[in-house]
Amino acid sequence: MITLTHYLVLAALLFCIALVGIMRRKNLLMLFFATEIALNAVNIAFAAISKYYGDLTGQLFAFFIIAVAASEVAVGLGLLIIWYKRRGNIDLDSLQSMKG
Amino acid sequence: MVEAIAFYLFAFLTVAMFTITVMSKNALYAMSALAAGMIFISAFFFLLDADFLGVVQIIVYSGAVMAVYAFGMMFLDTTKDVKEKNPSKKIVFFLSGMVALLLVLIVLSPIVSDKVQALYPISHDIGNAEAVGIVLFTKYLVPFEVAAIMLLVAMIAGIILASKRMDESITLKIDQEIERSKKEQQ
Numbered sequence: 001m002i003t004l005t006h007y008l009v010l011a012a013l014l015f016c017i018a019l020v021g022i023m024r025r026k027n028l029l030m031l032f033f034a035t036e037i038a039l040n041a042v043n044i045a046f047a048a049i050s051k052y053y054g055d056l057t058g059q060l061f062a063f064f065i066i067a068v069a070a071s072e073v074a075v076g077l078g079l080l081i082i083w084y085k086r087r088g089n090i091d092l093d094s095l096q097s098m099k100g
Numbered sequence: 101m102v103e104a105i106a107f108y109l110f111a112f113l114t115v116a117m118f119t120i121t122v123m124s125k126n127a128l129y130a131m132s133a134l135a136a137g138m139i140f141i142s143a144f145f146f147l148l149d150a151d152f153l154g155v156v157q158i159i160v161y162s163g164a165v166m167a168v169y170a171f172g173m174m175f176l177d178t179t180k181d182v183k184e185k186n187p188s189k190k191i192v193f194f195l196s197g198m199v200a201l202l203l204v205l206i207v208l209s210p211i212v213s214d215k216v217q218a219l220y221p222i223s224h225d226i227g228n229a230e231a232v233g234i235v236l237f238t239k240y241l242v243p244f245e246v247a248a249i250m251l252l253v254a255m256i257a258g259i260i261l262a263s264k265r266m267d268e269s270i271t272l273k274i275d276q277e278i279e280r281s282k283k284e285q286q
Contacts, residue, residue, distance in 0.1 A: 001104070002103055002104055002107045005207060005208060006107060007144070007148075008207040009204055009207055009208070010111050010114075010115075010144075012200065012203035012204055012206075012207055013115060013200065013204075014114065014115065014118060015203065016196050016197075016199055016200035016203065017115065017118045017119060017122055018118070018122070019195075019196045019199055019200075020122055020192060020193065020196045021121070021122035023192040023195065023196060024122075024189070024192045025122075027127070029127060029169075029172075029173070029176065030122075030127065030130060032169075033121050033122075033130055033131070033134050033169075034121075034122060036134060036138075036161075036165070037118050037121065037122070037134070037137070040137075040138065040141050040161075043141070043153075043157075044141060044144050044145075047144065047145050047148045047150045047153055048144075048148055050148070050150065050222075051148040051149055051150070051222075054221050054222050055221065055222070056221075056222055056231060056232065056235050057235075059150050059152075059153050059232060060232065060235060060236060060240055062150075062153055063153065063156065063232075063236070064243060064247055066156060066157070066160050066161070067247040067250065067251060068247075068250070069161075069165065070160055070164060070165060070251065070254070071250055071251050071253070071254030071255075072254075073165050073168050073169070074168060074254040074255060074257065074258035075254050075257045075258055075261070077168060077169070077172040077258065077262070078257060078258045078259075078260070078261025078262045079261055080172065080176075081172060081175045081176075081261070081262050082261055082262075084175060084176050085175075090176060
């Protein structure tokens with residue numbers, strides 16, 4: 001029998017995989033991939049809660065998250081391409097122009 | 101029983117695919133693994149009776165988002181391996197391991213809100229897509245329209261950002277060279 005806890009633990013696990021990606025990646029494109037994983041992990045948790053509490057609101061929030069993720073990709077990739085045209089690489093270390 | 105088998109199978113596949121995405125040195129492998137993981141995630145939505153969400157997941161993520169990433173990678177050099185220097189792998193894995201442990205503990209702890217009242221109960225008379233539509237176009241109409249405007253803004257921003265000086269910099273010149281070539285033309 002699969003309970004809500006199963007799904008929530010899976011979502012937490014996927015979120016932490018995304019967290020590892022966010023912390024160890026230096027390439028900005030790979031960082032975007034990791035954020036997509038994090039958003040998907042949250043979507044699983046929303047859908048599971050929606051099923052086990054018998055409430056549709058969770059699914060609707062997942063829809064809005066998908067819309068936000070789609071627009072994030074469009075704008076983020078545009079910025080990434082501009083940055084690559086300027087600097088020739090998308091390394092996170094090259095982003096720091098203000099040496100503090 | 102079938103549900104349990106499907107859950108564990110897809111859980112294993114999703115975790116494996118996303119681990120490849122996070123660990124792979126090749127950007128193309130990472131993207132392919134991410135696309136596969138997105139499709140496997142839609143299986144969970146079908147298991148959870150959220151049919152419409154599963155379909156949207158396949159169409160939007162595996163279709164649109166992955167296509168945008170694939171087009172974006174044409175601008176970037178993806179054939180060579182991604183070079184990353186990680187000063188301390190230990191800290192990264194320690195921190196994320198701790199967060200994982202903390203999250204699992206939070207999730208496993210008895211949920212206090214056992215008496216949650218469903219605002220929009222799932223009825224079994226109508227299909228999932230129909231039920232989602234009814235709630236989306238009554239209670240969530242304003243957020244829906246705002247999301248539509250947000251997508252429009254993102255589309256225009258993406259077009260303008262990516263097409264900036266597209267006629268000039270196919271050879272990926274840096275700004276100074278572009279300015280110089282402009283002056284030479286004059």
